[in-house]
Amino acid sequence: xxxxxxxxxxxxQRQSLAAFLxxxxxxxxxxxxxxxxxxxxxxxxxxxxxxxxxxxQFAGYYVALDKGIYARHGIDLTILKxxxxxxxxxxxxxxxxxxxxxxxxxxxxxxxxxxxxVNVSQIIQRSSMMLISRKSSGIRTLEDMKGKKVGLWGExxxxxxxxxxxxxxxxxxxxxxxxxxxxxxxxxxxxTSAMWYNEYHVIxxxxxxxxQLNAVFLSEQGMxxxxxxxxxxxxxxxxxxxxxxxxxxxxxxxWQYAFAHPDEALDIxxxxxxxxxxxxxxxxxxxxxxxxxxxxxxVSGKGSFGTLNRLDYEAVGGAMQREGLIKRFPDYATFTRRxxxxx
Amino acid sequence: MPHLxxxxxxxxxxxxFKLILVISLCSVLIFAVTLGYNYYxxxxxxxxxxxxxxxxxxxxxxxxxxxxxxxxxxxxxxxxRSIETGRxxxxxxLSLIRSTVAENPGISGSGVAFEPYAFSRAHRLxxxxxxxxxxxxxxxxxxxxxxxxxxxxxxxxxxxxELGKTEWSEPYFDEGGGNIPMATCSVPxxxxxxxxxxxxxxxxxxxxxxxxxxxxxxxxxxxxGYAALLSRNGMVLAHPLKHAVMNETFFSIAESRHDxxxxxxxxxxxRGESGFIxxxxxxxxxxxxxxxxxxxxxxxxxxxxxxxxxxxxVRQLSLTMxxxxxxxxxxxxxxxxxxxxxxxxxxxxxxEATKVxxxxxxxxxxxxxxxxxxxxxxxxxxxxxxxxLKEYIRNLTETTAAxxxxxxELKVATDIQASLLPRLFPAFPDRxxxxxxxxxxxxxxxxxxxxxxxxxxxxxxxxxxxxxxDKGVPAALYMMVAKTxxxxxxxxxxxxxxxxxxxxxxxxxxxxxxxxxxxxxAILDTRSGEVRFANAGHNPPVILDSGGIRxxxxxxxxxxxxxxxxxxxxxxxxxxxxxTLFLYTDGVxxxxxxxxxxxxxxxxxxAVKNVSGEEIAAMIHCIRAEVTHYANGAxxxxxxxxxxxxxxxxxxxx
Numbered sequence: 001x002x003x004x005x006x007x008x009x010x011x012x013q014r015q016s017l018a019a020f021l022x023x024x025x026x027x028x029x030x031x032x033x034x035x036x037x038x039x040x041x042x043x044x045x046x047x048x049x050x051x052x053x054x055x056x057q058f059a060g061y062y063v064a065l066d067k068g069i070y071a072r073h074g075i076d077l078t079i080l081k082x083x084x085x086x087x088x089x090x091x092x093x094x095x096x097x098x099x100x101x102x103x104x105x106x107x108x109x110x111x112x113x114x115x116x117x118v119n120v121s122q123i124i125q126r127s128s129m130m131l132i133s134r135k136s137s138g139i140r141t142l143e144d145m146k147g148k149k150v151g152l153w154g155e156x157x158x159x160x161x162x163x164x165x166x167x168x169x170x171x172x173x174x175x176x177x178x179x180x181x182x183x184x185x186x187x188x189x190x191x192t193s194a195m196w197y198n199e200y201h202v203i204x205x206x207x208x209x210x211x212q213l214n215a216v217f218l219s220e221q222g223m224x225x226x227x228x229x230x231x232x233x234x235x236x237x238x239x240x241x242x243x244x245x246x247x248x249x250x251x252x253x254x255w256q257y258a259f260a261h262p263d264e265a266l267d268i269x270x271x272x273x274x275x276x277x278x279x280x281x282x283x284x285x286x287x288x289x290x291x292x293x294x295x296x297x298x299v300s301g302k303g304s305f306g307t308l309n310r311l312d313y314e315a316v317g318g319a320m321q322r323e324g325l326i327k328r329f330p331d332y333a334t335f336t337r338r339x340x341x342x343x
Numbered sequence: 344m345p346h347l348x349x350x351x352x353x354x355x356x357x358x359x360f361k362l363i364l365v366i367s368l369c370s371v372l373i374f375a376v377t378l379g380y381n382y383y384x385x386x387x388x389x390x391x392x393x394x395x396x397x398x399x400x401x402x403x404x405x406x407x408x409x410x411x412x413x414x415x416x417x418x419x420x421x422x423x424r425s426i427e428t429g430r431x432x433x434x435x436x437l438s439l440i441r442s443t444v445a446e447n448p449g450i451s452g453s454g455v456a457f458e459p460y461a462f463s464r465a466h467r468l469x470x471x472x473x474x475x476x477x478x479x480x481x482x483x484x485x486x487x488x489x490x491x492x493x494x495x496x497x498x499x500x501x502x503x504x505e506l507g508k509t510e511w512s513e514p515y516f517d518e519g520g521g522n523i524p525m526a527t528c529s530v531p532x533x534x535x536x537x538x539x540x541x542x543x544x545x546x547x548x549x550x551x552x553x554x555x556x557x558x559x560x561x562x563x564x565x566x567x568g569y570a571a572l573l574s575r576n577g578m579v580l581a582h583p584l585k586h587a588v589m590n591e592t593f594f595s596i597a598e599s600r601h602d603x604x605x606x607x608x609x610x611x612x613x614r615g616e617s618g619f620i621x622x623x624x625x626x627x628x629x630x631x632x633x634x635x636x637x638x639x640x641x642x643x644x645x646x647x648x649x650x651x652x653x654x655x656x657v658r659q660l661s662l663t664m665x666x667x668x669x670x671x672x673x674x675x676x677x678x679x680x681x682x683x684x685x686x687x688x689x690x691x692x693x694x695e696a697t698k699v700x701x702x703x704x705x706x707x708x709x710x711x712x713x714x715x716x717x718x719x720x721x722x723x724x725x726x727x728x729x730x731x732l733k734e735y736i737r738n739l740t741e742t743t744a745a746x747x748x749x750x751x752e753l754k755v756a757t758d759i760q761a762s763l764l765p766r767l768f769p770a771f772p773d774r775x776x777x778x779x780x781x782x783x784x785x786x787x788x789x790x791x792x793x794x795x796x797x798x799x800x801x802x803x804x805x806x807x808x809x810x811x812x813d814k815g816v817p818a819a820l821y822m823m824v825a826k827t828x829x830x831x832x833x834x835x836x837x838x839x840x841x842x843x844x845x846x847x848x849x850x851x852x853x854x855x856x857x858x859x860x861x862x863x864x865a866i867l868d869t870r871s872g873e874v875r876f877a878n879a880g881h882n883p884p885v886i887l888d889s890g891g892i893r894x895x896x897x898x899x900x901x902x903x904x905x906x907x908x909x910x911x912x913x914x915x916x917x918x919x920x921x922x923t924l925f926l927y928t929d930g931v932x933x934x935x936x937x938x939x940x941x942x943x944x945x946x947x948x949x950a951v952k953n954v955s956g957e958e959i960a961a962m963i964h965c966i967r968a969e970v971t972h973y974a975n976g977a978x979x980x981x982x983x984x985x986x987x988x989x990x991x992x993x994x995x996x997x
Contacts, residue, residue, distance in 0.1 A: 084491030149505070175505065178496040182513050185576060188505030205594040206576035207606075207613040279590045283599040 043076035044243050049097040050082040051228065054272040056288035057197060058082075058101065059265045060123070060296075064254025066268045073246035081276065084179070088231075089115065098236055099247060103227045104308070104316050105325075106156035111335070112326035116234040118337045121248045122308035123255070124227040124295045127219040128196040129160055132203065135214050137190050142216060146170050148190040151177040160218050160225045161193060163323050167222075181206070197291035201284055223319075224312050227295075237337055252306045259293050262286070308336055359683040367676045374668045378661060385657045390631070393648060394619045397633035401617075401646045404562065404570055405635050408555055411449060412511070412639045415528050418447055419548040420509060423530040426455065426546065437471055437482070443548065444473045444480055451475050451525060451551040452517075454485055456494050457544035461534075470494050474549070499527035499547050507531055507542075511640040513574050514552050514589065524552040524589060526640065556581035556588075559644070565652040567628070575641035577609050584625055596625055612636075612643040621650065689718045693725065705733050753788035753816070760789050760819055763826060765796060768960060771804075776869040776993055779806060780959045781986040782967065784930075784979070791818030791860075792928045792982035793826050797834065802869045805833045805842075808926040808986050809862040810881065812902075821858045825850065825903065829862065839864045839877035843903065843911040847879070850904040859904035863926055865988075872918040872990045877911040879903045882929055885951050888922040892952050894944065895924075920992025923959060925951055930981035934970045937977045942970055959987035 050058040061079060064070050070077040080097055082088065088100035089110045099120070102110075107117045131150070133139040139148060142164070150165075150172040152158040158174075165172055175189050181202050184192035194200045196217070204210060218225065230251060237244050258265035266285055273280035297305060310332045317329035329335070422443055425431075431439065436455065443453040454472030462469040470485035485494045494500050503510040512527040527547045533540040555572065559581035562570035572581035577593035587596065593609035604622070611618060617635040624630040624647050631653065634645040651658075692710040699707040709726055712719045761783075770779055781794045791811035799805050807829055811818040828846045836842050842864055850860075863884060865876035880902035883894045895916070901909040918924065927947070934942040947966070954965040963985045970983060 175501075176496050178492055178498065178501065180498050180513070180515075182498045182576070183501050183505065186502050186506065186510065188502045205592045205598065207592075207594050207610050209610075281590050281595055283591075283595045286599075 043071060043074055044240070045076045045078070046070075046098045046243060046247060047078040047080055047096070048099040048101070048230075048247075049080040049086065049088045049091045050101045051088055051103075053081070053083040053278045054079075054269060054276050055198075055278075056266070056269050056285045056292060057228070059258040059269050059289050059292060060251055060255030061101075062254075062272050063258040063265050063268050064250050066271070067254070067257060069253050069257070070247070070250045073250040075243065075246055075250060077247075077250075079272075089117070092117065092231060092233060098232060098243075100231050101228050102231045103156060103225070104229055104313070105159040105225060105320065107229065107231050108317060108320055108326055108329050109156055109159070111330060112328065117231045118234050118237055119229050119308050119313075119335055120232055120237070120244055120337070121230040121251065121306045122226050123229055123251075123306065124292075125309070125312075126227075126295065127160055127217070127223050127225040128227060128291065128295050129218045129223075129225075130194045130196055130200055131161060131191050131216045131218070132184070132194045132200065133191045133214045134208075135212055139190060140214055142168055142170060142221060145172050145191050147173065149173045149175050149188070151175050151183060151189040151192040153177050153193055158193075159320065159323075159325060160223050163225075163319050163325075164218055164221055164223050166323050167319070197288045197295070201287045201291075205284065225316050225319075226308065226312050229308060234337070248306065255296055255306075258289065259297070262289055265289060308332075358687050359680065362683045363676055363679050366679050367672060370672045370675055374672065378664055378668065381664070382657060382661050385660075386654060389653060389657060393631055393653060394633065397619060397631065397646050397648060398635075400562075400564070400570075401633045401635045401644055404559065404646070405637055405644050407558060408572075408637050408642075408644065409639060411550065411555065412528070412637065414447075415450060415548055415550050416509060416511075416530075416639060418443060418450065419453075419528045419530045419546050422453070422455070422548070423532040423546040426543075427532045427534070437473075440471055441473045441480060441482075444475055449550060449554060450548055451523065451554075452549040454483075454547050455544055456485060456500055456547065458542055459495070461543045468493060468495070472547075499529045500545050503529040503531045503545055504542060513576055513578065514580055516589070517549070525549040526552060526555075552580060552589075562646070564646060564648055566649070567626075567652065568630070568646070568648045571625075571645045571647065573609075573612060573643040573645070575613060577613050579625075580642070582625065587625070593625075608632075608634075612645070613641075615641060615643075624649070686718065689713075689722065693718070693722055697725065700729065705729050705736075750788075756816070756819060757785070757788045760785070760793075760822070763823070764793060770796065774869065776991050777804065777867060778959050778989040778991065779804070779987070780963055781808075781984070782963055783982060783984040784967070785814075785982045786930070786979045787815050789816055789819035790814065790982035790984075791822050792930060792984035793822050794926070794984055794986045795826060795830055796986075796988075797830060799834055799837045799866065803837065804867045804869060804988075805837075805864070806867065806926075806986060806988055807833070807862055807864040808881065808928060808984060809860050809903075810928040810930075810982070810984070811860040812858060814982065817856070817858065821860065825860050825862070829864065833864070837866070838913055839866055839875055840911040840913040843877050843879050843900070844909065847901075847903045847909045847911075848907055851907045851909075854904050857905060859902040861902050865924070867918070867988060867990065869990075870993055872920065872922075872992065874916050874918055874924065875913050876915075877913050879909070879911060882927060882932065884927070885925040885948060886916070886922070887925065887951065887955050889919060892948065892955055894948065918988075918990035920990055923955075923962075923987055923989040925962075926986040926988075928982065928984040930979075930983035931966070931970055931985065933981060934974050934983065935977050935980060936973055936975050942973050946973070959989050963987055 048061055050061065054062060065077055065079060080086070080091065088097065088102050089106060091097040092100040093110070093115045101123070102117070104119070107119060111117045131142070131145070133145070139145055152161055152174050154176060172191070175183070177183065177193060181192060181194070181199050183189050185203065185206055185208070192199070194203065200215065203213070230248065232244055266282060266289060269285055270280045270282060313332050313335065317326070320326045321329065422439065425439060426436070440453050440455055444450055452472060452474030454470055456470035457468070459467045468486035472483045472485045473480050474483065489497070498515065499512040502512065509528065509530045512529065514524055514526045516524050527549050529545050529547045531545050532543055534543045559570045559572045564570070569583050570581070571579070573593055574580055578589065579587040579591050579593065580589065582588055593612065594606055597603070597605035597609060608620065608622060612634055615636040619631065619633045621629065621631050624632065629650045631648045631650060632645050634643050636643055689710050696707050696709050709722055709729070712722045764783060765781070768780055779796055781796070783790060783792055783794060785792070791814050792809065794808045796804060796806035809822070809825060809829070811822045811825060825846065828849055829842065832845045833842045836845060843862060861881040862879040863876065863881035864879070865874050867874050876897070878897050878900040880900055883897055886893060886895045897914055898912055900911050932942055932944050932947055950966050950969045954962045957965065966985060967983065
């Protein structure tokens with residue numbers, strides 16, 4: 001009853017009320033109500049491809065989809081299947097997806113290779129990658145990794161550690177990593193790459209205590225490589241800047257809702273995991289969501305939620321250029337198209 | 344008699360109530376301690392037996408799993424050695440792999456994956472694989488079917504490759520290979536080129552996880568107990584918590600339950616330890632668990648016994664014992680109640696009877712003595728006491744009656760004695776020449792003191808005072824004799840010394856009881872005022888004359904009675920008109936105050952001086968009052984007798 005009353009009222013006076021209604025109130029209003037807001041225009045179809053299969057790393061998008069936040073912003077969003085064999089950059093390039101979650105390094109790589117990728121929002125503000133070794137192996141610093149077997153993921157995911165090792169002049173024996181931590185757990189490699197929000201916790205939950213591990217955060221080694229960002233093609237922005245704008249807004253709103261309602265967000269993520277037939281371990285997803293909060297919400301005053309920091313951008317571009325991974329990178333304004341995106 | 348239970352409880356609370364309370368409480372305590380000890384010991388025994396049972400069960404399961412795994416390991420290693428030693432054409436290789444699957448029903452798939460270009464220079468990757476699919480053996484080329492991640496980077500390939508030894512993989516869902524949850528036994532094989540061993544590839548043989556977990560899951564322990572299987576990473580492989588299987592690790596469950604002890608157990612498990620512990624199981628039930636490692640894979644097998652179900656029999660037995668014990672204690676309480684009541688019932692009857700006795704009725708019927716227990720003895724004693732009391736009271740009644748009779752006779756004696764003494768004053772109203780006054784207060788009903796005065800002839804007044812030794816009836820009788828003798832002899836002889844001598848001889852002649860009396864005997868010549876007197880051991884009188892107030896000095900003489908022929912001497916003084924002679928017995932001077940001090944002669948003399956101006960009657964009354972005042976309530980020990988004679992002289996007309 002209360003909701004009905006509120007809705008009728010806001011329907012009549014939506015212009016004046018919109019300014020007063022906070023996000024929370026907006027979130028109460030579901031998708032079927034948003035239709036009259038858009039005054040007859042039907043929802044625009046759009047698609048997003050995440051970096052991997054459903055998990056809390058992408059909680060904001062699944063929550064925004066499930067809570068009808070995209071629909072309220074006029075978007076009929078489809079989240080495409082991610083994971084092995086589903087390259088987000090490729091999907092973006094060949095038009096299968098309108099939006100993609102990409103690491104900055106990946107995006108710069110593809111931009112240099114000719115795909116006109118544009119960063120429309122930066123979600124993870126810093127590198128969450130770690131290099132983990134067992135204390136028993138005697139590896140305590142980065143320098144100790146010299147000549148050791150270090151597990152690295154394929155393609156762009158290995159750019160940050162490779163750049164770090166190159167900067168420090170450390171030669172390691174690179175061992176390609178698959179998507180399990182077993183090679184490290186069995187002692188097949190001395191050092192493994194790990195995401196703080198994922199593999200690190202998997203290792204802990206295989207019975208290894210944090211105090212048995214030596215974990216080096218790349219971000220603490222000067223590698224300020226922002227990871228997950230939202231990307232689209234220049235042509236998409238040119239064609240429908242309002243759609244891009246609405247997508248970014250809805251996505252950020254989804255993240256805020258997920259952080260404000262972690263239990264509900266976990267329910268939603270796990271629902272999508274079941275749909276995708278992926279094993280869903282709730283405590284692991286909780287860990288991941290908690291770490292995402294640490295990574296997404298800026299800790300210091302520097303940078304802001306959803307925005308790519310110019311200095312970080314230029315530092316990553318410069319580092320990649322020095323390492324010969326790219327020969328050049330566009331200026332910040334071009335890459336982010338903030339002027340066009342109408343932030 | 345209060346037969347109502349309430350009355351009994353109130354009336355005998357201190358005995359029946361206390362007995363029941365103490366005995367019941369002690370019984371409950373003893374029973375509780377015994378039961379508790381029994382429960383505790385049974386539990387210990389059970390747990391001890393459980394440990395070996397659990398170990399046996401776990402070890403038998405471990406052995407069954409292990410034997411399956413070992414056979415697969417042997418097959419895999421056999422294939423690897425064959426490839427290493429023999430030179431196989433592609434056809435022969437495929438035949439070998441196929442036969443591995445075909446001949447081993449426990450194996451779901453088998454493959455040989457080569458290092459890049461190791462099989463042929465024409466192809467980078469080569470990995471033929473056969474798997475059993477619905478009873479048919481299918482051929483797959485893994486380098487093609489693994490769409491996204493080349494086989495080179497799968498755990499089953501990479502881990503034995505890096506470690507250079509046989510490895511069992513973590514159970515996994517083989518998407519693109521067997522497409523079922525499985526575990527792979529991987530054995531690296533090598534070729535020698537120029538004396539050095541080069542890795543050529545990996546032989547992988549799959550075993551469906553179901554074939555192991557169904558064995559574990561089929562184990563039923565008690566009602567809800569179970570067996571569980573955990574992987575080397577602590578991943579739940581077989582467990583009644585279906586959603587946890589292949590999804591949760593022991594550690595993730597510990598984390599979600601915030602249970603660090605569970606994590607510690609998990610760490611021991613993945614380290615390959617074995618143990619027997621009491622813990623809260625993953626299904627949330629307090630349980631005993633025995634866990635043991637499966638060596639070939641590093642997995643852990645656990646058997647879980649819910650504690651409550653384990654102790655169900657002990658608990659049932661204990662409950663039965665509690666019920667029996669309670670019934671027993673109730674019975675005991677009732678028995679105690681009846682015994683206590685039967686003991687206290689005669690006591691209560693006795694108490695009722697003694698209450699009647701206390702009110703003076705000794706004819707009360709005491710309860711019958713049925714047993715010679717303490718109560719019986721008590722009743723008999725009471726019986727004896729009643730007879731004694733009755734006898735005593737009867738005696739007392741008789742004695743009292745006799746005493747009363749004697750008392751009344753003594754009263755009569757007192758009256759008679761009193762009537763013997765001249766008590767009318769003025770005694771001689773027609774003789775103005777003198778005044779005489781006397782008084783006697785006996786200490787007992789009858790006294791030993793006496794006085795007397797009588798005229799011998801017209802002008803000679805004999806007056807005397809005497810004190811018989813001893814008091815009471817003997818003294819009174821003696822006094823009667825003495826008085827009668829003194830009067831009769833006085834009137835016959837007329838001289839004091841002769842009177843005393845004569846009376847002494849009469850008394851002494853037949854004095855077996857050796858009684859005696861002191862006597863002061865005097866004769867006043869009313870014409871001249873001359874007083875002739877003789878003394879038989881009596882106190883010297885006080886004289887009030889012109890020479891002052893003093894004790895008359897006289898010869899003391901011997902008391903009357905003990906010895907025949909005592910000699911007395913008559914002395915003389917002459918009283919001038921107005922002069923007085925005051926006689927007294929030792930009852931005056933020997934009157935005692937409460938401090939046992941004698942009144943004494945000096946005090947008497949002073950008292951006489953104080954009242955010398957009075958008439959003699961008033962004088963005697965005053966001295967008597969003075970003595971009573973001095974005695975100050977102390978009992979009178981002797982008769983108090985005083986006689987005063989005042990000579991007035993002969994009137995002019997005489």
